[in-house]
Amino acid sequence: MNKYQVCTRCVMDSSDTKLFFDSEGVCNRCREYENRIEKEWNHGYGHEKELNHLLTEIKASGKGKTYDCIIGLSGGLDSSYMLHLAVKEWGLRPYVFHINAGWNLPVAEQNIRKICDKLGVELHAEQLDFDEMRHMQLAFFKTGLAGLDAPQDHAFIAQIDRLSEKLGVKYILNGYNICTEIVANPSSWYVGSGPTGDKTYIKDVLKQHGRVKTKKYIYTTGFRHKFWLPYIKGIKTIQPLNYVPFTKQSMLNCLVEEYGYTPYKQKHFEDMLTKFLEGWWLPKRFDFDIRKAQLSSLILTGQMTREEALQILKTPPLTDAEAKNLFSEIAEKLQISEEELQQYFELPKVYRKYKNNAKAFRVGIKIYTFLGLDKRIRQ
Numbered sequence: 001m002n003k004y005q006v007c008t009r010c011v012m013d014s015s016d017t018k019l020f021f022d023s024e025g026v027c028n029r030c031r032e033y034e035n036r037i038e039k040e041w042n043h044g045y046g047h048e049k050e051l052n053h054l055l056t057e058i059k060a061s062g063k064g065k066t067y068d069c070i071i072g073l074s075g076g077l078d079s080s081y082m083l084h085l086a087v088k089e090w091g092l093r094p095y096v097f098h099i100n101a102g103w104n105l106p107v108a109e110q111n112i113r114k115i116c117d118k119l120g121v122e123l124h125a126e127q128l129d130f131d132e133m134r135h136m137q138l139a140f141f142k143t144g145l146a147g148l149d150a151p152q153d154h155a156f157i158a159q160i161d162r163l164s165e166k167l168g169v170k171y172i173l174n175g176y177n178i179c180t181e182i183v184a185n186p187s188s189w190y191v192g193s194g195p196t197g198d199k200t201y202i203k204d205v206l207k208q209h210g211r212v213k214t215k216k217y218i219y220t221t222g223f224r225h226k227f228w229l230p231y232i233k234g235i236k237t238i239q240p241l242n243y244v245p246f247t248k249q250s251m252l253n254c255l256v257e258e259y260g261y262t263p264y265k266q267k268h269f270e271d272m273l274t275k276f277l278e279g280w281w282l283p284k285r286f287d288f289d290i291r292k293a294q295l296s297s298l299i300l301t302g303q304m305t306r307e308e309a310l311q312i313l314k315t316p317p318l319t320d321a322e323a324k325n326l327f328s329e330i331a332e333k334l335q336i337s338e339e340e341l342q343q344y345f346e347l348p349k350v351y352r353k354y355k356n357n358a359k360a361f362r363v364g365i366k367i368y369t370f371l372g373l374d375k376r377i378r379q
């Protein structure tokens, strides 16, 4: 086993088994950023032409329709700021939707309400059947895997897929941004997990852990999501935040000043389950601290020093008291005892195999790209 190593530039470490370090101790993610990404992105500067072209296309595609794009609003910083830009700065007419899987924290709901009200956009909120969600979530806890947010994440993807076809809208605005997310959570942390957007995987987990039957939950498939909608239907997922300059702090200032937005302690802490998983479960059970990726993004993009990040990482994401309360709340919402939840926490890290279709749609995309029929890129 290799010895523990931390990158000398960011704070990613050898808990990401796919990370490698050069002779200066700098990781490959840092090198990729400085050699390629930073130049292309240029901190959001100099993309006015591309952005204007894109906005003109979006508006033209929505002519005569009620909406010209779709935005999924979680209440988090990125999607909230993107909605602000889309409506207020760019004059777009998004269909704004929100999925509530039953884990929303009140502060997130207030933020969503404040922004939508002030912008005068209608919020299409979808409340998922919590009893179904609860059973699905329990099945995932029983896998012992790190990727336990899959039922919520899949619901979100499936809803976007459903809406984009139903509404006939050609553009999906995605809040992903280099500025705060260039260092993604390492895929090596999620060993054993299947693709979140793949029905086959989700269904197989449900089958193997509790025979959960879903009646109301909407699924999508890898084929539909990765291939049919983007390549055949020409529905484009774009990441417009990469065309404008901003910082995490300037986003926050804007939302606080304009909408009275309440910040969260950590990214994704608008959702009770994700707060529990990322703030306690993953660091404690696997030693995966998701803040390492988040902080590394800020270091690379010049918004924080490495020393500041290391200082933050000395304190756990949640205090013991916060974690204890959250543990009880999660067990209660899942309608299981705390002992049972603790048993899942202590499961051996040996995973069953789950079916998935990832290979099939990757091959499909390759063939399509090879034939030169690729209309767009949807990641």
Ligand SMILES: [Zn+2]
Pocket (backbone or CB within 6 Å): 007, 008, 009, 010, 011, 012, 026, 027, 028, 029, 030, 031
């Ligand atoms: Zn690095």
